[in-house]
Amino acid sequence: MTPPVVILVRPQLAENIGMCARAMMNFGLVEMRLVAPRDGWPKKGARQASSGAASVLDNAKLFETTRDAVADLHYVLATTARERGQMKPVFAADEAAAKVQDLAQGGSRAGILFGPERMGLSNDDVALADAIVSFPVSPAFTSINLAQAVLLVGYEWWKLVSGGKAPIAPTRSSPPATREHMLAFFDYVEKELDAVSFFYPPEKRDIMMRNFRNIWHRLEMTEQDVQTMRGAVASLVGGRQGTRTRRD
Structure with a gap:
């Protein structure tokens, strides 16, 4: 099953890019695209923050614009906590994972846009997407760290394609008592x-x-x-x- 592409739009901190790579590796997401990172790329600090997910960083692709980054994709989702008034379907992370799975089964590639840490995606970025992904967080505090957002989407994707079972099983070293x-x-x-x-x-x-x-x-x-x-x-x-x- 082809996983979605993770597209970080104008990320600001190299450490956050590294932590995104770590979250991706945790849940089977392998392709990262970077749109105009603030401090350029590659940048010191990302590899250390990735905690061993270097392969994602080594294969990351750099783009000047969001439009360029999504050009070869068939379906694009944009993560945002704000209502943008653009009349797009809105999915929770698990619903987005199911949509991406359906597309992958039909041979289509999907990508998920994640905005910069401070302000999130611009309206122009969201306009390039087919649908929105929003997380059911407390309305008292809706801000989510960039890597956390990637992790939430990745978790739902991997849970879906892997069956969602715990990776370890309880062990019983002694048989039941007669x-x-x-x-x-x-x-x-x-x-x-x-x-x-x-x-x-x-x-x-x-x-x-x-x-x-x-x-x-x-x-x-x-x-x-x-x-x-x-x-x-x-x-x-x-x-x-x-x-x-x-x-x-």
Whole structure:
């Protein structure tokens, strides 16, 4: 699946360009285009800020105008937090990712415009786009860092094309405890609890014991869990008996 092109329009800080490259690499975005970066390109500081995403920076393409940067693309989205009055479709980041995926499946290439850090895209930049991408942020503070904006779009893209599952799975080093193992544990612990008159009053013993067992069942314990808890109880019992012996 061909990912969208990331187009940074008049970016101001080399460090932000580097952090954008890092965000791109995190989520499978490989092509960066730079439109008239304020301090020129390449610029010291970008590579360090990229934290190893040097391949994106090494292959970044430089353009003088936004028009030139989007000339070979079939569909362009512009990121902005402001209503521009240009009667364009407005997508959230996940909707934009779905649109780009549909286009890619049909063989079309898409690009996403990100404006300069201080003011964002100009109206003329937005006019070159087919649609707008806007993020559902708090209306009390809508400003998003350039790299954060790239990361949000990249995250939604990668979640869509990768299936969105967590990359790591929980591991279980010990098999689930068998009923025999659990019941032996219950017998042992309940015997020790009887020794200290825990199940009181006596007429409520059966109900209390069932509730006690149900607590452990809800934990879905492994064999190692049972062994650990049995050892902990044994240590408490042994410590208490040892104290009694010393006092005697």
